[in-house]
Amino acid sequence: MDVELTEILEALCQHAPFDDMADDPQLNDMTKEIEIQYMRAGEWVIAPSSLNNALFFIRSGAIEVLSKDEKLIRRMNEGELFGYFSLLRGGKSSQSMRTIEDSLLYRIPARWFLKFYEENDTFSDFFELAREVRLRVAMDSQSSDVSLMTCPVVSLLRRQPISTDLSSDIRTAAQIMTEHRVSSLLITENDELIGIITDRDLRTRAVAQGLNYDTPISTIMTRDPLVMDSGDYASEAVLKMMGRNVHHIPIVKNGRPIGVISTGDLIQKESHGSVYLISDIYKQTSIEGLKSISRKMTHTFTQLVLADANTQMIGNAMSHIGTAFVKRLLQLAEEKFGPPPVPYCFIALGSQAREEQTIKTDQDNALILSNKYNPEQHGDYFKNLSDWVCQHLDACGYDLCTGDIMASNTRWRQPLNVWKDYFSEWIQQPKAEALLRLSIFFDLRGIYGDKTLAKQLNRHIRQEVKQHPGFLTFMARNANQRKPPLGFFRQFVLDGGGKQSHTFNLKERGIAPIIDIVRVHAFACGSDKLNTLERLEDIEAAGLLPDGRAKDLALALEMIGMVRIRNQKDQIEAGEEPNNQVNPENLSSFEKRHLRDAFHIVARQQEFIKFRYAGKRS
Amino acid sequence: MGKSLVKKTPKADRQDWQAMYAEWAKDAPEGPLKRFYEAGMISAQIALKDAPLLALDLETTGLDSSQDEIISLGLIPLNHRTIRCQGAKYWMAKPKRALNAESVTIHEITHAELAEAPRLEAILEEILAALAQHVIVVHCVSIERQFLLEAAMKIYGYPLYFPVLDTMDIERQAIHQPWWKRFGKQPSLRLDACRQRYKLPRYKAHHALTDALSSAELLQAQMSYHMDLDADIASYWV
Numbered sequence: 001m002d003v004e005l006t007e008i009l010e011a012l013c014q015h016a017p018f019d020d021m022a023d024d025p026q027l028n029d030m031t032k033e034i035e036i037q038y039m040r041a042g043e044w045v046i047a048p049s050s051l052n053n054a055l056f057f058i059r060s061g062a063i064e065v066l067s068k069d070e071k072l073i074r075r076m077n078e079g080e081l082f083g084y085f086s087l088l089r090g091g092k093s094s095q096s097m098r099t100i101e102d103s104l105l106y107r108i109p110a111r112w113f114l115k116f117y118e119e120n121d122t123f124s125d126f127f128e129l130a131r132e133v134r135l136r137v138a139m140d141s142q143s144s145d146v147s148l149m150t151c152p153v154v155s156l157l158r159r160q161p162i163s164t165d166l167s168s169d170i171r172t173a174a175q176i177m178t179e180h181r182v183s184s185l186l187i188t189e190n191d192e193l194i195g196i197i198t199d200r201d202l203r204t205r206a207v208a209q210g211l212n213y214d215t216p217i218s219t220i221m222t223r224d225p226l227v228m229d230s231g232d233y234a235s236e237a238v239l240k241m242m243g244r245n246v247h248h249i250p251i252v253k254n255g256r257p258i259g260v261i262s263t264g265d266l267i268q269k270e271s272h273g274s275v276y277l278i279s280d281i282y283k284q285t286s287i288e289g290l291k292s293i294s295r296k297m298t299h300t301f302t303q304l305v306l307a308d309a310n311t312q313m314i315g316n317a318m319s320h321i322g323t324a325f326v327k328r329l330l331q332l333a334e335e336k337f338g339p340p341p342v343p344y345c346f347i348a349l350g351s352q353a354r355e356e357q358t359i360k361t362d363q364d365n366a367l368i369l370s371n372k373y374n375p376e377q378h379g380d381y382f383k384n385l386s387d388w389v390c391q392h393l394d395a396c397g398y399d400l401c402t403g404d405i406m407a408s409n410t411r412w413r414q415p416l417n418v419w420k421d422y423f424s425e426w427i428q429q430p431k432a433e434a435l436l437r438l439s440i441f442f443d444l445r446g447i448y449g450d451k452t453l454a455k456q457l458n459r460h461i462r463q464e465v466k467q468h469p470g471f472l473t474f475m476a477r478n479a480n481q482r483k484p485p486l487g488f489f490r491q492f493v494l495d496g497g498g499k500q501s502h503t504f505n506l507k508e509r510g511i512a513p514i515i516d517i518v519r520v521h522a523f524a525c526g527s528d529k530l531n532t533l534e535r536l537e538d539i540e541a542a543g544l545l546p547d548g549r550a551k552d553l554a555l556a557l558e559m560i561g562m563v564r565i566r567n568q569k570d571q572i573e574a575g576e577e578p579n580n581q582v583n584p585e586n587l588s589s590f591e592k593r594h595l596r597d598a599f600h601i602v603a604r605q606q607e608f609i610k611f612r613y614a615g616k617r618s
Numbered sequence: 619m620g621k622s623l624v625k626k627t628p629k630a631d632r633q634d635w636q637a638m639y640a641e642w643a644k645d646a647p648e649g650p651l652k653r654f655y656e657a658g659m660i661s662a663q664i665a666l667k668d669a670p671l672l673a674l675d676l677e678t679t680g681l682d683s684s685q686d687e688i689i690s691l692g693l694i695p696l697n698h699r700t701i702r703c704q705g706a707k708y709w710m711a712k713p714k715r716a717l718n719a720e721s722v723t724i725h726e727i728t729h730a731e732l733a734e735a736p737r738l739e740a741i742l743e744e745i746l747a748a749l750a751q752h753v754i755v756v757h758c759v760s761i762e763r764q765f766l767l768e769a770a771m772k773i774y775g776y777p778l779y780f781p782v783l784d785t786m787d788i789e790r791q792a793i794h795q796p797w798w799k800r801f802g803k804q805p806s807l808r809l810d811a812c813r814q815r816y817k818l819p820r821y822k823a824h825h826a827l828t829d830a831l832s833s834a835e836l837l838q839a840q841m842s843y844h845m846d847l848d849a850d851i852a853s854y855w856v
Contacts, residue, residue: 006828008831
């Protein structure tokens with residue numbers, strides 16, 4: 001009679017990787033060779049420096065894993081597997097395992113583990129030893145093929161481009177557009193793209209201006225329009241449209257136009273109204289109007305999450321929206337208080353500067369004034385302007401900064417020279433404690449006004465850092481202040497030393513440390529980029545990190561960021577204020593497993609920069 | 619949970635199953651049962667941790683061993699450290715009388731499955747070979763012992779006896795409290811309730827092999843909490 005140990009088989013099949021192998025008849029054969037063992041709390045399952053010859057499955061109870069020097073590495077409970085590390089290394093175990101609760105363990109003979117590891121890809125992916133590789137595989141399995149991130153713009157083109165010659169007049173152009181039912185028309189000369197007109201141009205630049213219908217098209221077209229290459233991703237098109245507030249982008253291949261992509265095409269691709277939201281912002285003439293748009297933002301955010309947009313794209317979208325609010329408010333402020341007496345630049349700091357904003361962030365901003373600024377003459381104007389803008393940003397959902405890092409604070413509303421002095425002092429005489437608070441200033445982007453002021457300041461900062469490499473040591477130490485958790489155990493977050501807590505801050509303990517690490521390297525290689533992923537590209541190009549490490553950090557950031565935005569989406573849907581607190585009970589086992597890998601990557605890279613930028617200390 | 623050891627049988631009351639097997643080997647009629655006794659039994663002085671143990675569970679058509687019949691039997695070998703699935707065995711036996719609806723729902727065994735199974739007569743020899751030389755582990759000794767004894771009487775005309783570690787009896791002693799310390803009812807001694815005291819997982823009951831596995835795991839837990847692994851097997855077997 002065939003013996004089936006159904007209880008054992010069913011218990012295994014409830015957990016990865018066996019859950020994906022339920023159809024494999026060999027699994028039943030494996031079950032027949034399992035040995036079961038009950039152990040009381042506090043017993044060694046794999047004693048220090050002993051040999052191991054089995055894969056262990058925790059049927060009930062819990063164990064903890066200790067390193068050679070008896071440091072806690074992780075805790076594991078029902079359904080988890082251990083012992084495989086040593087099986088792949090001929091049985092030698094560098095870690096030891098002991099029960100921390102009364103436990104029932106299944107001992108699966110090594111030969112079964114090795115057999116499935118050889119034959120079954122799902123199985124071997126699960127046990128992939130390098131966390132970096134495991135995370136890569138997991139992230140690949142998550143990205144959907146239809147998302148904007150992986151879809152080239154060329155796939156969105158639905159027709160040949162409609163174009164006309166530069167010599168056409170306005171009437172001919174309008175007729176062509178009507179005939180082909182298009183909202184934009186490319187203007188070419190000898191097959192080369194030289195301009196574009198849209199419905200809006202006909203309305204605002206021709207009809208409203210009372211131009212004759214035989215006026216040449218060249219008078220109303222946009223010359224040298226923004227174009228994209230056929231191989232670019234659709235997500236980039238969304239970002240470009242948001243950044244420039246345009247609704248049509250010609251697509252070129254080998255320099256020749258092959259079509260036009262419009263907001264409509266992207267909306268069909270579910271990327272959603274973030275592009276429209278931005279043009280709506282620019283259309284508003286009152287604070288009330290802006291406030292009512294700000295209330296739609298959570299919807300836009302959840303739509304982006306549901307559309308499988310990745311965190312980079314969401315960060316970009318949210319930052320562009322935030323920037324649009326600032327710009328529009330400043331335009332309105334200049335209407336109210338009159339044109340600025342001297343040039344100024346409104347700068348975004350922190351996540352907005354890095355274009356990594358998420359839903360619900362405080363405002364972090366400042367003002368760089370031209371060196372011609374004279375406090376007695378111009379002080380009131382800029383004070384009024386800044387107070388007004390910051391206050392209304394608050395009304396639009398960008399809460400006032402609790403640390404008072406805002407343009408409305410006189411200290412952060414200064415001429416370029418003063419700003420340069422600030423940074424010189426921070427860089428030449430860094431005080432670790434102050435830096436933790438001030439690190440936000442090191443990501444700064446001009447978003448309105450005379451942006452050369454921001455450029456000059458950024459250049460100054462990078463020169464100062466180059467001349468004072470000791471500053472990198474401080475930044476590296478700073479980047480080591482916030483440690484990621486060790487992992488998870490049951491419904492708890494587990495920290496080094498065994499401390500367990502119910503929730504943790506994903507931004508503080510996962511995202512911020514990565515941003516800090518990357519900033520150090522970026523300054524070290526003189527990169528002028530602000531976005532973390534763009535910085536990583538520069539860092540990789542500069543060869544500052546061993547091969548693949550830059551990519552690992554990017555993956556870790558994406559993994560942690562993804563959990564964060566999904567958590568925020570869930571909070572919004574539950575009617576709560578979105579924040580960065582995560583309760584492990586709300587994480588899937590997939591998320592827990594790979595967050596743990598991501599945390600491990602962060603912890604290792606924190607160690608790395610500690611030594612890489614150790615500096616000369618006695 | 620109390621960490622106290624359960625009482626060992628006083629020396630004078632200990633059974634010498636080895637000697638009894640030798641007697642019955644002479645006495646039993648030629649055939650499988652005689653060979654079972656001839657295979658012998660371990661000495662009463664073997665330590666608990668060295669004894670070959672075999673967890674057993676039966677499913678029957680009812681509780682009356684004179685009328686009801688065995689319909690399935692599961693076995694799984696163990697010692698104080700491991701339970702070996704590789705040695706697990708399971709049989710179904712077709713009863714002479716039709717199953718009533720009630721017992722069908724209890725066992726999750728269907729008429730169709732049983733209709734195809736052999737009669738107990740045809741497989742008892744195989745079962746005896748598996749049981750030979752082992753100390754049997756059951757939860758509540760009286761039922762299993764009685765049914766197998768009756769079956770052997772009917773088929774071979776001679777009784778079947780074997781030494782047993784009874785997890786229910788061990789549990790009763792382990793949680794025993796003198797009457798002046800007891801509040802309310804005595805704790806349950808059902809297999810599932812006993813397992814929960816050791817934080818063992820919940821299983822679906824009433825499959826002979828699962829229940830055998832259940833009592834094997836329970837005995838391991840009891841051994842680690844309440845039994846002296848170096849004590850003679852005779853201090854615990856009954």
